[in-house]
Every structure is written in structure tokens, then in C-alpha cells.
Amino acid sequence: MKCSRSSTETPLERSVVIRLSQSAEYELLLFLTRWQLCVINLQEMSYKWRTSLYLAASASAEFFADIALCPMEAVKVRIQTKPGFASTLREGAPIIMREEGLTGFYKGLVPLWARQIPYTMMKFACFERTVEALYKYVVPKPRTDCTKGEQLGVTFVAGKLVCQRRDFYFYTRGLT
Secondary structure: OOOOOOOOOOHHHHHHHHHHHHHHHHHHHHHHHHHHHHHHHHHHHHHHOHHHHHHHHHHHHHHHHHHHHHHHHHHHHHHHHOOOOOOOHHHHHHHHHHHHOHHHHHOOHHHHHHHHHHHHHHHHHHHHHHHHHHHHHHOOOOHHHOOHHHHHHHHHHHHHHHHHHHHHHHHHOOOO
């Protein structure tokens, strides 16, 4: 099969080939335009629903972090509540493994999730919205124009404000 154009090609065949190539170009352009609109739409939706994204991201991060943290938490609780159990993680972990098996490390996972996931969700969402408010009302220039040091300062102030609000909330309700 030859790849070059035949000299016996009729005008009708040429117009069909041109039409097909134009159609393919059109379809490609249409696909790329739709894809770009989807990307723009996703960016707009992610900005509109950013607090929900913050909550989902922090909940999923805490979910997996607690799975990794739970064995150490189990040993810590035993050390604190059982006198003479062990004095270090290195001493306590083999005791739990020997007496209860692997499930002994994860007995407190659901209560840990119940405590940590809502706390982390609120802390993370409040922090991100505080950063947005600082850039909007306090910092006189956009985030992209700020130096790394200025961005670090805004992040530090936002973290401090979020912690202060949380501590004040618990202090005024006698929950400390």
C-alpha cells in the first residue's frame, strides 16, 4: 500500500480526504474545547466548594493518620492507666502483641476517629478560611505577589489565630 497521493485521484476523492481531515480537526478542536471548559468548570466548582474540599481532605488525612497512630496511642494509654505495665513504647508494644495480638493495638481506633476527625476538620477549615481572610483584609497585595517570608508570616498568624479562638472557646465553656 502506497502512502503517497496517487496521480489518478479524482477531485471527489480529494474533497472527501480534505473533508475527513477537516472533520478530524474539528472533532479534535471540539474535544479540546470541551476538556478546557471542564477544567475551568472544575476550577470554579472547587473554589465555590472549597470549604467542603477542606473538610473532606482533612477528614481523609486524619482517618489514615489515626490508623498509623493508634498502636502508639494504645501503648501510651496502657502506660498511663496500668501501673507497672511498662515504662516505654519499646517495652509496652511486645506485651500488647503477646497478650492480645494485633487487634489489641486497634481497640481504640473508633473512639480515636470520633475525637480526632471532627476536631481536625474544623481546625483545618478554620485555618484555611483565616488565611483567605488575612490575604483579603490585612495583607495589601495578592498571595502570588508575596515573598516566601511574607507567606510564612501570614500562615503563622493564621495558625495562631485559629489556636487562640479554639482555646478561648474551650476556656469560656470550662472544657479545658
